Amino acid sequence: MSFKRKITPSKSLTGLELDQALVSIGIRLATEPSKAIFNIEDVLLSASIEGICDEDYRVLGLLTDWIEVHGRLINLDRLAKLISLVDNGKVRRFWKAISQWQVRDSRFKKLGKLAKTKGRQPLIEVGGDFLIKKNGEDERFRGTALQVPNLTLRRRLGDIQPPQSLARMNPFYHFRLMIGPSYRADLWALLSRNRELTPTELARLAYASFATAWSVKRDFQIFEERKSGTALA
Numbered sequence: 001m002s003f004k005r006k007i008t009p010s011k012s013l014t015g016l017e018l019d020q021a022l023v024s025i026g027i028r029l030a031t032e033p034s035k036a037i038f039n040i041e042d043v044l045l046s047a048s049i050e051g052i053c054d055e056d057y058r059v060l061g062l063l064t065d066w067i068e069v070h071g072r073l074i075n076l077d078r079l080a081k082l083i084s085l086v087d088n089g090k091v092r093r094f095w096k097a098i099s100q101w102q103v104r105d106s107r108f109k110k111l112g113k114l115a116k117t118k119g120r121q122p123l124i125e126v127g128g129d130f131l132i133k134k135n136g137e138d139e140r141f142r143g144t145a146l147q148v149p150n151l152t153l154r155r156r157l158g159d160i161q162p163p164q165s166l167a168r169m170n171p172f173y174h175f176r177l178m179i180g181p182s183y184r185a186d187l188w189a190l191l192s193r194n195r196e197l198t199p200t201e202l203a204r205l206a207y208a209s210f211a212t213a214w215s216v217k218r219d220f221q222i223f224e225e226r227k228s229g230t231a232l233a
Contacts, residue, residue, distance in 0.1 A: 005208075007078060008207075009042045012045070012050075013038075017034070018059070020036070021034070021036075022059070025040055025043050025173070026160060026169070026170065027066060027160060037190075037205065039172075039207065040074065040173070041079045042082075047062070047063040048063060048094055052094055058154075061152075061153035062156075064140065065156060067098060068157065069162070070166070074181055076111065078183075093145050093146055095114060097146035100144040101144055120145055120147050121146060123146055123152065136150045138153060172186055172189040175192070183209075187212065187213055188216060188220065190206060191220045195224065200213070202217060
């Protein structure tokens, strides 16, 4: 049977599983980390859906903080594809606002094209105007597609693991630091955990193409042979 690439996760993370996934990408929560493998973009998308659709502003605030610290290592090509498949327009608008906030990183521009409606929309539909009059707007979202009252999304950067710590605890982040935020980096991370994975298994776990998975598997084997001194001179 031929390999068919899939870029979307089988389900959205919620509840305790989402909390464990957030811990795995460096967010400090009073939750034991899971041994499961979590793709970074899957976690970010799930957190935005939980934050917007369930009005969980604790999660949305942590997500925003994480992007402030680690946004440069998001695989934005894949994240944009995932967001484009989300039916909820407000979730897409959140990411458009993120792209406007992160305007200095030109890679984020692709997220700004995902929300078709123009103008601004309140994060809080009922009572949001009152909160903005009382507390002002969150400076990170000022002038963006989303009106966010100040203090609604708590800014606590201390709840986010710094790059040095996250690189030690998360192999995917580690290899993204080395290679860049790409499918290749995630494939190397998977092989660092289990070198017996086949190209097909790698491609499915990393949402990558079979060709990319095959080439990384080959390169990883060359690297391992060089380390062990078994490669031909």
